[in-house]
Amino acid sequence: MDLPFVKEALHQLFSKSSCAMYPVVPSEAAPNYRGRIVYHPDRCLGCGMCERVCSGNAITRTVEHLPDDQGDKITLTFNLGSCTFCATCADFCSSHSIEFTGDYHMVATKEEDLLVSGSFIKAPRKKPAAPAAPAKAEACAAAEPAAEAPKPREDGKPVNDPAKCVYCTLCARKCPAGALTVDRAAKTWTLDEDKCVACGTCAEACPKNCIIM
């Protein structure tokens, strides 16, 4: 008598189960899995690039002006219930303050439990009237061909090298804070120091590497 599949049936009967047995056997996420967001406010510059590139509108940035010239309290809130975990915000963050972890246990009974929030206090800009004026003069002098290669500034804000600059306006278009104004016709490169957050996006975007941070 021929019994088909008996060998296979017996093999399956005594072989190990293919089930992952999840709650009993804990399971790690795969490497580079994009799970719960961890936000590092100590590294953040508050440029708002993450909020702009977020496709799911999961990131909200609130700026609270503190009294007595103490600066601004900037709070970033990530709503995991609205996130697609595409990590575009982390890719665009020049200070690497957004991190995607392998924690996938994002189960909540209240919507507030799915919010990841962090805040930092941004010190007010020092207001020395004298150094601000030469900086602007430097920017205006950018058109002059005889100007020497500029040195990086102490406050980490960008400086343009007019010898290399082609006034392509890429830096002004990429600036998340809208601090740069570039005029192609007049060949001027102007930095609004009040708006600049020194994130370095302009220097990364520059095709000629003429912006020095």
Added chain:
Amino acid sequence: MFKKLIQESMGKSPWLFHINAGSCNGCDIELVSVLTPRYDAERLGFKLAGSPRHADIVVVTGPVTKQSLPRVLRAISQVPEPRCIVTMGSCPQSGNVFRGSYSVAGPLSKYVHVDVDVAGCAPKPEAVIDGLALATQILKEKRGQMK
């Protein structure tokens, strides 16, 4: 005595009803993988029911489109009390990338009380099992209150 036995066994085996409210099919596939042998939620008693009248837990995926909204509400109203509504993925919680679209009527919490949110896009099957386990606990509490 039999009533108590039935109550006990119902707590051990909550049946699921899955509603696709305009989902991209990512979450639906993850839910199927939860029930199939690799993750096998059926060993924990979860079983996919074909009719909302047989179900204890409703799993909703998708951003709740205008077309699907009346059907979703009708199906949910047919689920007998006590019931537990689980949203799976980011879409039913907020609309996700479909938020603000002319055809999206969500989030779901505008229309019904949502008990458990499972975040992720799409959530990992392990997270779905966690969410269903939490839903079972909530279901047990609701059953206790109804007595």
